[in-house]
Amino acid sequence: MSVDERAALQRHRLWGMIDRLLAADGPQGRWLREAGIDGGADVHLTDLPRLPFTTKQQLWDAYPLGMVAVPRDQVAAVHGSSGTKGRPTLVAYTRADLDLWASMCARALACAGAGTGSVVHNAYGYGLFTGGMGLHQGAVKFGATVVPASAGMTERQVRMIGDLRPDILTCTPSYALRLAEVADQTGADLSSLKVGIFGAEPWSEGLRTAIQAALPLRALDIYGLSEIIGPGVATECLEQNGLHVNEDHFIVEAVDPATGEPVPDGTPGELVFTTPTKQALPLVRYRTGDVASLARGDCDCGRTLVRMSKVMGRADDMLVVRGVNVYPSEIERVLLGSGLVAPHYQIVVDRREEAAVRLVVACEAITPGDAADPSAELVRLLREGLGLHADVAVLPAGDVPRTEVGKAVRVVRWTEGEPPLPGLADPSDQDLPGSG
Secondary structure, three states: OOHHHHHHHHHHHHHHHHHHHHHHOOHHHHHHHHOOOOOHHHOOHHHHHHOOOEOHHHHHHOOOOOOOOOOHHHOOEEEEOOOOOOOOOEEEEOHHHHHHHHHHHHHHHHHOOOOOOOEEEEOOOOOOOHHHHHHHHHHHHHOOEEEOOOOOOHHHHHHHHHHHOOOEEEEOHHHHHHHHHHHHHHOOOOOOOOEEEEOOOOOOHHHHHHHHHHOOOEEEEEEEEOOOOEEEEEEEOOOOOOEEEOOOOOEEEEEOOOOOOEOOOOOOEEEEEEOOOOOOOOOOOEEEEEEEOEEOOOOOOOOOOOEEOOOOEEHHHOEEEOOEEEOHHHHHHHHHHOOOEEEEEEEEEEOOOOOOOEEEEEEEEOOOOOOOOOHHHHHHHHHHHHOOOOEEEEEOOOOOOOOOOOOOOOEEEEOOOOOOOOOOOOHHHOOOOEOO
């Protein structure tokens, strides 16, 4: 679809969404009226910045389903966020919403080059979390064969991959590494895999390189969040040059996290989505908290959709250490780009002293034993690449926690008592070989 055709479609769908919200007279309808919007025809795409934002706090305030815009008997399913920051955010779906979601995940498989003969090994968790059900429904919609493995029981999973010979793997990027590790330990054959669709947690180009070295596949990023619909909002194609946003259903903006003002294409900003075709929980300018940049222009794959970069992190996950602002994914980029450590790490924020915050980057060396300790070099790379002063602890293989179920925990807080990871010394002990 040409850009002009799609803009006309977006405008038509946006008008319909606003009219539905006003007619429902729920919280969003009232906020639109307060902003001077009396009908959909009042709004053009260029008018989006004058519409009010919707926030996660407003969804929490309306918990459990106070912002649903359809009669309750039209709600066919309820999903929710993983609740890693607290209680889950619940999201309602009509039957049409579920069909839309399946279509978006089917598009993701098409981006990955799937065919109707493809077998999808789906190792995302099933339940309130949208990952497992979304890719499952997408595979069925697409016409592929789906193996609903869910998460956990990793030895059984690698055995099933060897037996059923899937060509597509879907899971979190951290769990993909865990599958590769267990396959290496057990001798399982994963050679049938051709493409992986990995999401639900930010991951860097360095981690992509590590996954593609560990598994015989092309690693593609998928983006989504429960509030918008789940996975399938945007997906990389085989060109691996940005995630195609399905903007005929999800109108995307990037704004300054502090001011809310739009930022130019190519500039990192907080992603904001409007969902003109959703029925149960349509959202106007929902602030995701995810930071990425947008790019326009046709892709070599032929798609004309706007592309978003990999998510750098969440606006509220930014670490501030001695005046330096940094996202965990930037630390990952430096670590894995060094070629000195394995793709398993955890960042420990030591807040035991009120006067200063200490950062410890815990990782595992690629070559154990007598190899030179890379800690000092990693400290230097973090300082020169990010301006970050951090300690580095290179731990024995297996000491950094692996992900068996759910998302990887990349950042942990140390506020009192024993260290959260074995081998982390108190700074006064001077035991850490690398010191920033």
